[in-house]
Amino acid sequence: xSGVGGDRMLTEAGYQNASTDNRHKILDGRALAADLRRxxxxxxxxxxxxxxxxxxxxxxxxxxxxxxxxxxxxxRAAENLRIGFAEQVLDTGIEVxxxxxxxxxxxxxxRVTGIIVQRPIPSHLPIKTVQAAVHPLKDVExxxxxxxxxxxxxxxxxxxxxxxAAVELLKRTKLRLQGLEVVVIGxxxxxxxxxxxxLMSEGATVxxxxxxxxxxxxxxxxxxxxxxxxxxxxxxxxxxxxxxxALIDIGINRVMGADGGVKLIGDADFDSCVEVAGWITPVPxxxxxxxxxxxxxxxxxxxxxxxxxxxxxxxxxx
Amino acid sequence: MSPPRSNSAKIIDGKALAADLHKxxxxxxxxxxxEHGVTPTLAVVLVGEDPASHVYVRAxxxxxxxxxxxxxxHVLPAAISETELLGLIASLNTDDSVSAILxxxxxxxxxxKEKIFSSMDPAKDVDGLHPVNVGRLWGGGKGIVPCxxxxxxxxxxxxxxxxxxxxxxxxxxxxxVGRPLAALLLSEDATVTIAHSRTENLPARCRExxxxxxxxxxxxxxxxxxxxxxxAVIDVGISRITASEKAFKPDxxxxxxxxxxxxFEEARMVAGWITPVPxxxxxxxxxxxxxxxxxxxxxxxxxxxxxx
Numbered sequence: 001x002s003g004v005g006g007d008r009m010l011t012e013a014g015y016q017n018a019s020t021d022n023r024h025k026i027l028d029g030r031a032l033a034a035d036l037r038r039x040x041x042x043x044x045x046x047x048x049x050x051x052x053x054x055x056x057x058x059x060x061x062x063x064x065x066x067x068x069x070x071x072x073x074x075x076r077a078a079e080n081l082r083i084g085f086a087e088q089v090l091d092t093g094i095e096v097x098x099x100x101x102x103x104x105x106x107x108x109x110x111r112v113t114g115i116i117v118q119r120p121i122p123s124h125l126p127i128k129t130v131q132a133a134v135h136p137l138k139d140v141e142x143x144x145x146x147x148x149x150x151x152x153x154x155x156x157x158x159x160x161x162x163x164x165a166a167v168e169l170l171k172r173t174k175l176r177l178q179g180l181e182v183v184v185i186g187x188x189x190x191x192x193x194x195x196x197x198x199l200m201s202e203g204a205t206v207x208x209x210x211x212x213x214x215x216x217x218x219x220x221x222x223x224x225x226x227x228x229x230x231x232x233x234x235x236x237x238x239x240x241x242x243x244x245x246a247l248i249d250i251g252i253n254r255v256m257g258a259d260g261g262v263k264l265i266g267d268a269d270f271d272s273c274v275e276v277a278g279w280i281t282p283v284p285x286x287x288x289x290x291x292x293x294x295x296x297x298x299x300x301x302x303x304x305x306x307x308x309x310x311x312x313x314x315x316x317x318x
Numbered sequence: 319m320s321p322p323r324s325n326s327a328k329i330i331d332g333k334a335l336a337a338d339l340h341k342x343x344x345x346x347x348x349x350x351x352x353e354h355g356v357t358p359t360l361a362v363v364l365v366g367e368d369p370a371s372h373v374y375v376r377a378x379x380x381x382x383x384x385x386x387x388x389x390x391x392h393v394l395p396a397a398i399s400e401t402e403l404l405g406l407i408a409s410l411n412t413d414d415s416v417s418a419i420l421x422x423x424x425x426x427x428x429x430x431k432e433k434i435f436s437s438m439d440p441a442k443d444v445d446g447l448h449p450v451n452v453g454r455l456w457g458g459g460k461g462i463v464p465c466x467x468x469x470x471x472x473x474x475x476x477x478x479x480x481x482x483x484x485x486x487x488x489x490x491x492x493x494x495v496g497r498p499l500a501a502l503l504l505s506e507d508a509t510v511t512i513a514h515s516r517t518e519n520l521p522a523r524c525r526e527x528x529x530x531x532x533x534x535x536x537x538x539x540x541x542x543x544x545x546x547x548x549x550a551v552i553d554v555g556i557s558r559i560t561a562s563e564k565a566f567k568p569d570x571x572x573x574x575x576x577x578x579x580x581x582f583e584e585a586r587m588v589a590g591w592i593t594p595v596p597x598x599x600x601x602x603x604x605x606x607x608x609x610x611x612x613x614x615x616x617x618x619x620x621x622x623x624x625x626x
Contacts, residue, residue: 146450
């Protein structure tokens with residue numbers, strides 16, 4: 001794999017050579033994910049030694065082929081790091097009270113350090129209530145309202161994985177975040193909005209655009225960094241970005257390839273954007289792998305918090 | 319001198335909107351008392367001697383009484399320890415007669431204000447500052463919305479036929495105004511930019527905005543030529559400045575007056591709508607505090623929330 005964005009400075013020469021060879025512009029998510037995993041390995045060793053092995057429990061409500069694949073990837077990532085991973089598949093007809101009791105049981109179980117509620121969940125279950133039921137100390141997905149609220153207060157403990165991953169990729173460019181003009185396209189509660197307040201806290205001037213925005217290109221062309229997370233293949237084209245800007249593509253779309261097979265592409269039209277951008281994340285191999293790595297980092301953070309919590313509790317019964 | 323332009327801005331009358339809201343809150347409170355025997359009650363905690371804080375708290379208590387709310391006031395010395403303050407909050411959390419708790423800011427430096435916010439029962443956190451309420455504002459779900467931003471939204475919705483697709487620029491990224499207001503504007507599908515002290519070319523960015531909110535607290539920072547013709551301007555800033563170098567009060571000190579972040583006389587020639595200071599955002603903030611108290615009381619009892 002050739003150069004990672006962070007190893008390189010922004011130079012004029014970089015742009016001029018871009019048309020002949022764009023490989024140096026690629027923000028390599030797999031390489032960043034590997035770095036992030038390396039950083040947490042010593043912490044995992046220590047936790048295991050202390051008897052607090054990170055243990056994740058994944059709750060799926062019903063299953064599809066896609067969700068099975070997704071959970072299998074999480075399991076593999078966890079087990080490669082010696083993080084425990086257990087899977088519970090619940091019946092799609094489960095009532096909200098029953099589901100909340102399952103979650104309360106996991107909240108109370110000292111062996112469980114992290115809880116994942118796989119999405120989507122059936123429509124009869126209120127997702128916000130379910131996410132808020134996970135104990136904030138075990139909220140490895142960063143979806144509990146208090147996890148989000150704490151980020152707004154600049155106290156990043158466990159943030160929503162995809163948003164944190166996207167911001168980590170931007171940090172790899174070594175662009176100065178203070179005063180950076182950033183446009184976020186998409187205002188979803190799990191990606192767009194969290195990216196906006198993470199970057200706001202870093203001092204960037206953030207504009208959030210979405211389906212109601214008029215003249216998206218006018219906004220995106222002003223930006224030093226563009227994040228796109230709408231799930232619309234080819235939405236961002238090269239003429240919509242400022243030369244030299246960083247483009248972080250969070251979309252994952254399944255399209256029919258020229259050979260008739262299914263392939264994954266992002267929300268950006270990669271071929272035209274790579275000519276103009278200073279940095280660009282590929283799909284696949286960009287935000288996706290980093291998201292899984294952040295998820296594992298959250299799992300380690302959660303286990304550490306549980307361990308600290310136990311250390312604080314005075315021994316009882318004496 | 320040219321005559322005043324006939325197309326100068328319409329004033330968004332915060333006082334009138336607040337009076338209207340007060341009336342509706344009063345009716346709702348009466349209904350709650352009559353039908354359910356519930357008196358929504360606001361507990362106010364004031365720490366220290368800051369004169370402005372004392373003025374604000376007095377105004378809040380007076381308005382609360384006017385609309386029929388119960389009030390409890392705790393005035394504490396500046397030297398109170400964090401632990402003691404946390405103890406008071408804990409007792410207000412468990413006191414069933416208290417519907418809502420307001421901790422007047424600023425708090426003395428030795429008290430960690432975020433710790434205080436986090437210690438409140440989120441269901442009683444009338445200013446919407448508990449991390450859970452902040453998270454619900456950004457992440458979805460039903461929390462308590464901070465008073466000032468909510469008041470700004472009421473004024474904007476009354477003024478503009480629609481917010482979706484409008485370009486909104488919020489200057490200031492405070493946790494109490496700028497950030498929550500950005501979240502509220504986003505949920506109305508405006509295209510939102512949050513600008514602040516590090517933003518480059520601020521005047522140019524302001525000129526692009528259909529909705530301009532100034533929430534910095536810097537007197538007269540926003541000039542008339544920063545404003546897009548026809549824009550709606552919401553001025554959240556409150557600063558006290560010297561009225562004139564020659565005007566004295568009876569005690570010999572210079573007279574002062576209250577101004578906003580926007581140079582009003584310049585801005586009104588360009589903007590489509592503008593909030594005055596005083597008489598704009600301020601009265602709406604207090605009205606929304608009453609509203610949040612009533613809403614909190616209803617939610618605690620599982621009663622239907624009145625439309626306020």
